[in-house]
Amino acid sequence: xxxxxxxxxxxxxxxxxxxxxxxxxxxxxxxxxxxxxxxxxxxxxxxxxxxxxxxxxxxxxxxxxxxxxxxxxxxxxxxxxxxxxxxxxxxxxxxxxxxxxxxxxxxxxxxxxxxxxxxxxxxxxxxxxx
Amino acid sequence: xxxxxxxxxxxxxxxxxxxxxxxxxxxxxxxxxxxxxxxxxxxxxxxxxxxxxxxxxxxxxxxxxxxxxxxxxxxxxxxxxxxxxxxxxxxxxxxxxxxxxxxxxxxxxxxxxxxxxxxxxxxxxxxxxxxxxxxxxxxxxxxxxxxxxxxxxxxxxxxxxxxxxxxxxxxxxxxxxxxxxxxxxxxxxxxxxxxxxxxxxxxxxxxxxxxxxxxxxxxxxxxxxxxxxxxxxxxxxxxxxxxxxxxxxxxxxxxxxxxxxxxxxxxxxxxxxxxxxxxxxxxxxxxxxxxxxxxxxxxxxxxxxxxxxx
Numbered sequence: 001x002x003x004x005x006x007x008x009x010x011x012x013x014x015x016x017x018x019x020x021x022x023x024x025x026x027x028x029x030x031x032x033x034x035x036x037x038x039x040x041x042x043x044x045x046x047x048x049x050x051x052x053x054x055x056x057x058x059x060x061x062x063x064x065x066x067x068x069x070x071x072x073x074x075x076x077x078x079x080x081x082x083x084x085x086x087x088x089x090x091x092x093x094x095x096x097x098x099x100x101x102x103x104x105x106x107x108x109x110x111x112x113x114x115x116x117x118x119x120x121x122x123x124x125x126x127x128x129x130x
Numbered sequence: 131x132x133x134x135x136x137x138x139x140x141x142x143x144x145x146x147x148x149x150x151x152x153x154x155x156x157x158x159x160x161x162x163x164x165x166x167x168x169x170x171x172x173x174x175x176x177x178x179x180x181x182x183x184x185x186x187x188x189x190x191x192x193x194x195x196x197x198x199x200x201x202x203x204x205x206x207x208x209x210x211x212x213x214x215x216x217x218x219x220x221x222x223x224x225x226x227x228x229x230x231x232x233x234x235x236x237x238x239x240x241x242x243x244x245x246x247x248x249x250x251x252x253x254x255x256x257x258x259x260x261x262x263x264x265x266x267x268x269x270x271x272x273x274x275x276x277x278x279x280x281x282x283x284x285x286x287x288x289x290x291x292x293x294x295x296x297x298x299x300x301x302x303x304x305x306x307x308x309x310x311x312x313x314x315x316x317x318x319x320x321x322x323x324x325x326x327x328x329x330x331x332x333x334x335x336x337x338x339x340x341x342x343x344x345x346x347x348x349x350x351x352x353x354x355x356x357x358x359x360x361x362x363x364x365x366x367x368x369x370x371x372x373x374x375x376x377x378x379x380x381x382x383x384x385x386x387x388x389x390x391x392x393x394x395x396x397x398x399x400x401x402x403x404x405x406x407x408x409x410x411x412x413x414x415x416x417x418x419x420x421x422x423x424x425x426x427x428x429x430x431x432x433x434x435x436x437x438x439x440x
Contacts, residue, residue, distance in 0.1 A: 001138070001141045001142060001144075003187070006141055006144065006183070009144050009145060009148070010144060010180045010183065011180075013144070013147075013148040013176075014173070014176040014177065014180060016148075017148070017151060017152070017155075017172060017173075017176060017255070018169060018172065018173045018176070020152075020155070021155070021167055021168070021169040021172055021173075022169050024155075024159060024167075026167050026168055026169050026172075027168070027169040027170070044328075044361070044367070045366055045367065047423070048423075075369075077250070077367070077368075077369060078168040078169075078170050078171050078250075078371070079166060079168040079171070079251075080168070080171075080250040080251075080363075080367075082367050082368070082369040084369060104369070105375060105379050105382045105383070106366075106368045106369055106370060106375060106379045107368070107369025107370055108370065108375075110369065
C-alpha cells in the first residue's frame with residue numbers, strides 16, 4: 001500500500017473514531033456513585049492497605065482518602081478510576097481546583113476540579129499530611 | 131529482493147480494522163451491551179497502533195537484515211508450497227506463544243508488552259494498543275529457528291502478520307462463547323479476555339495467539355469463569371492517557387531501578403530480567419505473590435482454575 005494512502009487512512013480513521021465517540025457522549029468522566037465505588041478503585045490499586053475515610057468531591061469525580069498507608073486520591077480516569085498515594089506530592093492551585101504533581105511517571109499530574117470551599121479544605125488536609 | 135513476495139497484510143488490514151471498530155461501536159450503542167468505549171482510552175489505543183506501524187516501517191529493515199543474514203547461512207529451503215506456508219503459520223504461532231509468555235515473565239520484555247494491557251477497557255481498539263519498543267526486547271531472535279529450518283523470512287513475516295490480524299477480532303466483549311469445538315482449539319474472545327484480566331485468578335494465563343492448544347499443552351490455560359467477571363487493566367493502573375508515557379513507563383521504571391544506589395550487580399540484573407513485580411527487598415508483588423495473597427484471603431479458591439498450582 002502506498003505510504004501516503006496508509007497515512008491518510010490511519011489519521012482519518014483515528015480522527016473519525018475519536019469524533020464519533022465524543023459525539024456519542026463517551027468522553028464524559030466517571031461519576032462515582034458513592035464511597036463504595038471509591039473503595040473498590042482504591043482496593044484495586046492498594047489491596048494491602050485499609051481505607052479509613054473517604055471524602056468524595058461534590059462533583060463526584062474525585063475523592064480524597066485516608067488509608068493505613070497515608071493520604072491518597074481517587075479520580076475519574078475517563079470512564080474508569082485510578083488511585084495514588086500522595087507520597088512526595090506537591091500541591092498547587094489552578095483555576096477551579098488543585099493540581100497534584102507526583103513523582104510517578106505513570107501519574108505525573110492530577111488535576112482536581114473542586115468547589116471553592118473544597119479547595120481550601122482539601123489543600124489544608126494535603127499540606128498537613130505531606 | 132530475491133525470493134518469494136508476500137503482501138504486508140497488516141497494512142492492508144487497516145481498513146478492515148476501522149470498519150470492525152465502527153461495527154462493534156454500533157453494536158454496543160444499539161444493543162447497550164457487549165463492551166464499553168471511552169474517547170481518550172480509544173484514542174490512546176489507536177495512536178499506539180499507528181505508532182507501532184510507523185516504528186515497523188522505520189525499523190523493519192533491522193529485522194529484515196537479521197533474518198536475511200540467517201537465510202544466507204542456512205542450507206535448508208522448504209520452498210513456498212501451501213503446506214509449507216501452513217506449517218510455518220502453526221510453528222510461528224508456537225513462536226508467538228513463547229515470545230508472549232516471555233513478555234509476561236521477563237520484565238525487559240514486559241516493558242515493551244505492558245502497554246497492550248494498560249487499558250481498563252476491552253474492545254477492538256485495545257487490540258491496536260501495540261508496542262513501540264518491540265525491537266529493543268531482542269525477541270526477534272526467537273524467529274531464528276524458523277528461518278534456519280528453511281522457512282523464507284518473507285513467509286515468516288507474512289505468517290506473523292496473519293497471526294496479528296487473527297488476534298484483532300478476539301479483543302471484544304461483544305462475542306460470548308463460541309462453539310465448544312472452536313473454543314477447544316482456537317484462541318477466542320473468551321480465552322483472550324482472561325489473558326487481559328487483572329484478577330489474581332487470571333494473571334499469567336492464555337498466552338496463545340491463534341491456537342489455544344499451546345496453553346493447554348504448557349499448563350497456562352485458564353477458562354473464563356461465569357462467576358468471576360474479568361477486570362481489565364494492569365495490577366497498578368496508569369493514571370495517564372499520554373501515549374509517550376504509556377509506551378515508555380515500564381522502561382523508565384526499569385532504568386530507575388537499575389540506577390538505585392546500594393544494589394549488587396545481580397540485583398540490578400534481576401530488576402531487568404526477573405518477572406514483573408520482583409524487588410530486591412520483597413516490597414513489590416509478582417503475580418505469584420498476588421495469587422498467594424488472594425488465597426490467604428479466599429482459601430476456598432485453592433485448586434480452582436488459575437490457582438491449581440498454589
